[in-house]
Amino acid sequence: MAGQADLVVIGGGPAGAVSAWLAARDGARVVLVDPDRAPARVEGLSPRLLDWLQRSGLPCPPEVPLVRVSRRSLWSGTAHEGNREILVARPAFDRHLRDCARSAGAGIVTGTATPLPGGALLDTGRRIEAALVIDARGRRGSRRDGLRRGPPSVAIGGWLDGPADTPAQSAVVPFDEGWLWFACLGGGRAWVQATLDAGTSARPPRNRLAHALGCCAGQLPPGFRLADAAPVVRECAPLLSAVPDDLSVIPVGDAAAAMDPLSGHGMFWAVSSAIAAAAVRRSLADDPGGRMLARRFLSQRGEDVFLRQARIGRDFIRAEAGRAALPFWQARGGFPDDEAAHGPVAGMSVRRQVVVQDGRLAELEVLVSASSPGGVAWFRDLPAAELWRAHAEGADDARLRQRFGPGAAGFPDWLAQQAVAGSGAL
Numbered sequence: 001m002a003g004q005a006d007l008v009v010i011g012g013g014p015a016g017a018v019s020a021w022l023a024a025r026d027g028a029r030v031v032l033v034d035p036d037r038a039p040a041r042v043e044g045l046s047p048r049l050l051d052w053l054q055r056s057g058l059p060c061p062p063e064v065p066l067v068r069v070s071r072r073s074l075w076s077g078t079a080h081e082g083n084r085e086i087l088v089a090r091p092a093f094d095r096h097l098r099d100c101a102r103s104a105g106a107g108i109v110t111g112t113a114t115p116l117p118g119g120a121l122l123d124t125g126r127r128i129e130a131a132l133v134i135d136a137r138g139r140r141g142s143r144r145d146g147l148r149r150g151p152p153s154v155a156i157g158g159w160l161d162g163p164a165d166t167p168a169q170s171a172v173v174p175f176d177e178g179w180l181w182f183a184c185l186g187g188g189r190a191w192v193q194a195t196l197d198a199g200t201s202a203r204p205p206r207n208r209l210a211h212a213l214g215c216c217a218g219q220l221p222p223g224f225r226l227a228d229a230a231p232v233v234r235e236c237a238p239l240l241s242a243v244p245d246d247l248s249v250i251p252v253g254d255a256a257a258a259m260d261p262l263s264g265h266g267m268f269w270a271v272s273s274a275i276a277a278a279a280v281r282r283s284l285a286d287d288p289g290g291r292m293l294a295r296r297f298l299s300q301r302g303e304d305v306f307l308r309q310a311r312i313g314r315d316f317i318r319a320e321a322g323r324a325a326l327p328f329w330q331a332r333g334g335f336p337d338d339e340a341a342h343g344p345v346a347g348m349s350v351r352r353q354v355v356v357q358d359g360r361l362a363e364l365e366v367l368v369s370a371s372s373p374g375g376v377a378w379f380r381d382l383p384a385a386e387l388w389r390a391h392a393e394g395a396d397d398a399r400l401r402q403r404f405g406p407g408a409a410g411f412p413d414w415l416a417q418q419a420v421a422g423s424g425a426l
């Protein structure tokens, strides 16, 4: 039996749910397929993603509690406090985003599917014909033949029970065989996750997690013990996938580029890649001949973000200098390469690049700087490259405002900040 849609989205994590939501809001007939079987686990939302959700009308309802914590990092032998993160239970968060897609008009099918030419095949044997397929199956996406793949890594996560009066908080703790993320939700409940080498131990996952917890116990609040539930084991090596030449399937989120959990950037990337895929979908609907441009855009964007995050992660690994000779740290300190994460600090240049403009693809000049190696097309709603040229020819803040309007105010200050390489934060 066959159904028909304009778009089939396979996978209903953040990338797939937001893709379906955006398409339904555009008036497309969308089917989103997801088994609703994601394992119980906690992850950290960045304030930037939370802000986008709120501005876009997707705020989390009360049944998806957000626990705001200060993250303590014990990296490179010193304690840093103060980075904020927002703890959320992933299955509830993902269900909320799928509900938003449903409310916008997407059809939701509970099950699994595989992409087919011209649509998707459901696990029931039913076919859905569609002009476009979005692959949002996460790391289970079809293009597992990665263009780039980091050292084989595994994350073992589990629940902890402990004292009810320990305040909500999170901590990142390195140890000889990897690093540990501890996320206390308050009320005596915490989630712990150890990132380890995938191939070096024959011990069962629960024992590996208990060992990791034991190694870091001195750095964590006292009294927490592993609960009885079986641990959740997830592959977590950085992985960049290829974009199919014919764009018959558009990969988004982890199916396009899966980051190291150390980056804390995965969900933000999932959502931003869904927005980029929506621009591709709209542009192809206007002009089916624009596939080359769209493919170039998706490939370049995936590679830029992947390499930047991988290099930032590598620099964090290298910062743990006292462990540099240990196998886990040595293997990850060399991936993906030795290039700087943020490009040359002093250099600023203009290049032509495919960007999203008014929700569609356009080839424009972008300004490339140390803190924006992926290129910036706009300063507010003004063309950044033109402002930069005018400033380089001597126009100060007042002259820029005269020529481009009040929106140009502050451009020279912004430019000065761009020239300074930003740094990621644990």
Ligand SMILES: Cc1cc2nc3c(=O)[nH]c(=O)nc-3n(C[C@H](O)[C@H](O)[C@H](O)COP(=O)(O)OP(=O)(O)OC[C@H]3O[C@@H](n4cnc5c(N)ncnc54)[C@H](O)[C@@H]3O)c2cc1C
Pocket (backbone or CB within 6 Å): 010, 011, 012, 013, 014, 015, 016, 033, 034, 035, 036, 037, 038, 042, 043, 044, 045, 046, 094, 111, 112, 113, 114, 136, 137, 138, 139, 140, 155, 193, 234, 235, 236, 252, 253, 254, 255, 258, 259, 261, 264, 265, 266, 267, 268, 270
């Ligand atoms: C250990 C670990 C910790 C992490 N911690 C963080 C963090 O703290 N903060 C952060 O921002 N990111 C974190 N990440 C990254 C983040 O989890 C991912 O980047 C993000 O979930 C990607 O979203 P996605 O929608 O692309 O894929 P996923 O969230 O993986 O969603 C894929 C969906 O597709 C479904 N699916 C799979 N196969 C099929 C099929 N055949 N048919 C239909 N549906 C299918 C799955 O059930 C799932 O619902 C972490 C990753 C790991 C591995």
